[in-house]
Amino acid sequence: MSAVIVRAALALVDAKERTGFCFAIQDERVAAIAPFEELRKRFPNAAVREYGAGVALVPGFINGHSHAYQILLRGIGDDLPFARWRDEALYKIIPELSPEDVHRTFATAFREMLAGGVTTVTEFFYLNGSGNAHAEAVIQAARETGIRLVLARCWMDAPSAPAQFRESIDTAADRTRELMARFPEANICVAPHSVHGASHEMIRAAGEFARETNCRLHIHVAEAAYEGEQTAAQSGTTPLRLLESLGVLDERLVAIHAIYIDADEKKMLANAQASVIHNPVTNQYLGDGICDVAGLLALGVPVGLGTDANVNASIMDEMRAAALLQKLSRRNAGSFDAARAFRLATSVGAQALGVEAGDFRAGAYADYTVVDLDRLTAPASPLVNAVVYRAQSASIRETFIGGVLKAASESSS
Ligand SMILES: [Zn+2]
Known part of the structure; x- marks a missing residue:
């Protein structure tokens, strides 16, 4: 050009x-x-x-965390407690999607995002159990609509997860490597699901994979209270400290949610130069909790925004929600202003993802x-x-x- x-x-x-x-x-x-x-x-x-x-x-707005196919859960998953939302909506509908369904659904979601000014989207994508065909359908939908894609290619091996999401560590690594080689434009990175969706071995292996291939590592962490209770009972620690012990708390880490973390854990994220993606509309919709965005920013942790469950795939809704939730949780309207919310959705969000975008520069x-x-x-x-x-x-x-x-x-x- x-x-x-x-x-x-x-x-x-x-x-x-x-x-x-x-x-x-x-x-x-x-x-x-x-x-x-x-x-x-x-x-x-x-x-x-x-x-x-x-x-x-x-x-252009940076959508740092999305599951585009969750637009299919609209209406069906509304108003259900998290476990029922997962079991009766997410696990029922998403595993059955064909690559053609994925292509159509993602193209629809990407057009909705583009119309709302989103220019980069990170898709945290689970449907990898039968091979790369579904992930390729996502890449194809991004190519057709023109949206800039970061494919956070999920690794999942928890026995409780649907078979369509599960892979062995070696298979996940081989398939992720193949996608990286074939689709450099998709900015592929590795995404062990969470401390409950991926085994400790898998998270550790994903960390090694990220270092080897020089990519980021996205993972859901400290999203809801139940996760903390489960991790304490099974591992005797908190989810973020568990990630540290598994060797993935470093500058490659993109921690999705980071709601249930204590003051020391916030400092751990800052010292490691890790990033956080905040999903305030989904966190309200699922009744998760409120991330201390202002506290993390004060420590120098880059925090971006994501539409996550895509209740409404609008980063404008997320910016508003981010600002309002900080004001509410601190009982102080002066604690967070519009310019700061805007930067989360643009320059700081891009920094969190390592994408060269998010401002006129x-x-x-x-x-x-x-x-x-x-x-x-x-x-x-x-x-x-x-x-x-x-x-x-x-x-x-x-x-x-x-x-x-x-x-x-x-x-x-
Ligand atoms: Zn998510």
Whole structure:
């Protein structure tokens, strides 16, 4: 693709409003940020893309944790306690999906996310028991819709899990390696399910695999109270300390949820330079608990946001929920502001995943969305507050990935 110069009347850069913001795109990335005339000289043959009054450019949202096929549980799993939700909805519907079902379902979910400004999604994907065909269907759906995919390829061997989710350690490793070799664009990483879904041997092996292949390790940890009780009874410790003893508490660790962790465990995450993904809507929906996001950020732990069960596959809902839950849990409305919530969904979320995106920055992928200011509830200023507290997917006019248009609302030109 030849270079493009983007000139926007209004943009959010590092969660701050910028007027007359210009940057150049080359080879899918932001090549330079500079005044328009300077970019004109540096990229004389570039096309110019103008965004005038009435819209604002916003970095694409980073969805750090999703199970896209759980859109199929909508209505069926609603209002069930966790164990019943898992057994009567999740374990009933998901194991039966064919690769074609997966393809169709993920494409639908990815379009929903793109329409809401999500440009990168991490799919934590379980359906690997019969081979890679299902995972390939996910990669195909991402390719067709254009969303940037991080495939957190699940490893699971708990006898209680459906057979369609289970593999031996060697099989999981071989199949994950094969996916990595064939689909470098899918940013494949390893994802032992949890301390209850994967054996200690499997988690340890996944840690070795991550070091060997230089990938991240995603794992659900400390999501609900029952997990802590079970781990204490079986292993005499907490879920996060168990992960440390299994050798996976390091800078590769992406801890999904991290709700039931004590003050020392927060410091352990910070010292290890690990990351956390917070899923506030799912945590409310399943009655899990509230992650101490403000406390983790204060220690320097990058915290991203995820739509997880995809009650509504909207990162805007997650941003709002993240801010509101921090205010509520600290009984202090000043404890968390809109700009901070916005960064969780963009720059800090990208950092948590190790993806070069999430803000307008030289070298990062040119992934961005165009917000229609007329479709924001008034007032549209400050812009970051309007986006975090009041925007809907319908407020997004277009979504670009690598500088290329991938989604547009029907009424946009
Ligand atoms: Zn999850």
